[in-house]
Amino acid sequence: MPKTLSALLSNFTAKLRGSTATGNKLPSFVDSRLKRKFFVSHLIRILIPCFIPLLILGTLSIFITNWYIRNNVEQSNANQLNQLNELAQVISSEVDSLSLSFDKDPKITLRLKSILSGTTLSYENLEALYYLKNVIDVPANSKPYIQSVYIYYENPEGRFLSSREGLTQISLSDDTSWFERYADLRSRKEEMITEVRQTSAYGFGNQSTRLLTIYKPFSYGYPGYNKGLIVMNVRPSYFETSFHYFDELPQRYFYIANAEGEPLVTSANAGAQVPLPAERRQLQGEDGLVRFEHGDSLVIAKSLPRLRWDLVSVVPTNELYSLPHTLIYMTIALCLVSLLFSSVYALWTTRRNYRQIEQIVRILESAEQFNQPMPTIPSKINDLYEWIVKTILEAFLEHKYVKIQLSERKAKMELLELRALQSQMNPHFLYNTLHSIYWKSFQLTQSPNDACRMIEQLSGLMEYAVRTTDDLVPLRDEMANVRSYVHIQRTRFPDKIDVVWDSDEQLEACRVMKISLQPLIENSIRYGLEHRSDLRIRIKCRLQGPHLRVTVTDNGPGISKARLAQLRTTFRSDTFPSDHVGLYNTYKRLALQYGPGDGDDPLLRIYSHEGRGTCIDLLFPQHQE
Structure with a gap:
């Protein structure tokens, strides 16, 4: 811009000396190539301050958000899996407590075996049965996740002790599918076995109950050959409700898998089963959790050796990284918007600069044409060169156009005065019209009458309303105006207003x-x-x-x-x-x-x-x- 203004001044000086080299054309350096250079220069100066902070902020936001979300989700999953682990530990503790009573205590073992095998019950056996029934009723009735507990010893009568039915026979019970597994469990060496069963309530097949059954065989003195069984039926709905409370992310799901990897309990929105790595015990972290990625999902698992369960949490990566992806799209969109606005602003700046140059050239060329109106001189000053040019132009043109400006001001003042006089004509016209009506009415009756008095009072009301612009008036003027109005109303309604x-x-x-x-x-x-x-x-x-x-x-x-x-x-x-x-x-x-x-x-x-x-x-x- 300084070089441009310097060239303009040189060109103007040459023109005043009689040079005709430039005529009415703009200087040769003002061409399309220079405009493109100006545009690129403005665009670079605008984009660099915009893009660098935007890219840095966007990159840091994406990185920090990605790291924070992943750590937050992993920590949340770890806390939730630990809560499920504590619940499972409580369940296994309940089974162990029953095992201490019915497997390790010889007195209880012999007494219950005698009760199950005997044809009749003595008074002592009835008291013992009452005590043993209370032993299994306590966990079944006090724990909301336990549906029932069965204790079975091999006996010729086919009897077992149930927390729901007491002492009963297998053939008479509503739930017999657990006994069908007993033959398979007699030679099993696992400490606890878990399966999912469907039982019919009251013997009706259309009223089934889904149970998560935990078996604990025991030998009571005969290693290698199981002759008894503890059956604890757990409600899967209790775990499913916990899964529902854990669903902070819409597509995340939980499930509990057995030793074979088959799902035992799943959340309502569970997706495909994820195969767990065989060497997962070697992949466990310090918190006992296994973390790995499977396909497009982040999997976190925790093993329960006692129950031989695996607690699994699956989070799809598209859900996990939805916010970072949104930030990426927003950063790209903001970059495009910044590029668009920067281009528009650079183009506007370039055109503004050249418009100023063209305006200055037109002012210089019209200086000798006294019949032209005074051009507009740029008022905004960005640097010292523009201030010098503006000062020279104003000094050069001031003497030429001072008389024109004075005449224009005089014409404007006369126009304002004319409008003020015209604005005063309307109220006077109304007053004159009312006075004309007043005298016309007076001429018709040849004496003052009610119409004349009403017109006179109405004229006074109108004059009072428009004669002054003051908002505050003396009380006597306001009272006089009210009296005029009351007189008009009394004329309209005689003897009705006091x-x-x-x-x-x-x-x-x-x-x-x-x-x-x-x-x-x-x-x-x-x-x-x-x-x-x-x-x-x-x-x-x-x-x-x-x-x-x-x-x-x-x-x-x-x-x-x-x-x-x-x-x-x-x-x-x-x-x-x-x-x-x-x-x-x-x-x-x-x-x-x-x-x-x-x-x-x-x-x-x-x-x-x-x-x-x-x-x-x-x-x-x-x-x-």
Whole structure:
């Protein structure tokens, strides 16, 4: 820009000396190639400050968010799997507790075997049975996740002890599928075996119950050959409910797998089963969790050796990295938007610079053409060279166009004066028209009449409304205006309106808001004459501290409590009402003139009793000079 302005000054100096080399054309250096160079230069200067912070911030946001989300999800999964692990440990502890009683205690073992094998029950056996039933009832009834517990010893009667049915026979029980597995479990060496079963309630096949059954065979003194069995039926719904509470991410799911990798319990939104690595025990971290990726999912597993379970959590990576992907898309979109706006701004800057250059050249070439209006001189200064050029141009053109500017100002002033005179014609036209009507009416009757008096009073009302722009007037002027209005209404409704004036002469100089009382009198007459033929209005003025209090009271129909509350609500809102426009207008004008007033003592207050009349109280603050 400095080089351009220097060249312009040189060109202007040569032209003043009589050179015709440039004529009416722009300098040769102002061409499309230079414009492209300017555009690229502006674009680079704009993009570098925009792109570098945006790319740095976007990259750091994506990296930090990705790291934070992965760690947060892993920590959340670890906490939830640890909670499930604690629950499973409690279940295995319950099985171990039963095993200590029914497998390791010879007294209990022999007593229960005798009860199951005997044909009759002695008193001692009944007491022992009652005690043993309580032993298995405690975990079954106190733990919400345990559905029932069975204790079985091989016996010729086919009996077993159940927490639900007590001492019963297998052939008479509703649940017998567990006994069908007993033959397979007799030679098993595993400490605990788990399977999922379906049992029929009360023998009806259409009312089945899904159970997660844990078997613990025991030999009670015969190693290698199991002759008894502890069966604990766990409700899978308890785990499924826990899974539901853990579903913080929409597509994450949990399941519990047995030693063969088959799912035992799954969450409601469970997807495909994930094969666990055979060497997962070597892959365990310090917290006992195995973490690996399978396909497009992050898998976290925890092994339970006692129950031979694997607690598995699967989180799809598209759900895990949805926020980082969104940040990537937003960063790309912001880069594109920045590129677009930077290009537009660079193009606008380039055009603005060349428009300034062209404007300066036009000013220089039109300087000798005295019949042309004064061109606009750029007012914005970006550097010292522009200030020098602007100063030279202003000094060169000031003398030439000073007379034109003065004549234009004079013409504008005359135009404003003409408009002011025209604006004063409308009120005078109305006054003259009313006076013409007044004399025409007087000529028709050859004497003053009611029409003449009403026209004269109406003319006075109009003159009072538009003769001055002051918002505050003396009380005597406002009272005179109200009296003129009352005279007009008395002419319309003779012997129906009685107005009592209660005011001291010393209050006539107090300042009140212009046309603030006439709307109140108009409301009293309008609504009062609809219900009464003898309307009485009292206007009372009193000086109360720094305020002039004006009270307008009538004996009209009054206002109901509901309507009065609605009016007060309308005053506090900005909605223009369909009725009581005068009250609303007066309230708003008072608020604009004096402020909203105190909450305990507002500037306009309405008291009314339905059927007895209405009282409107106005306060006009009197400011002493």
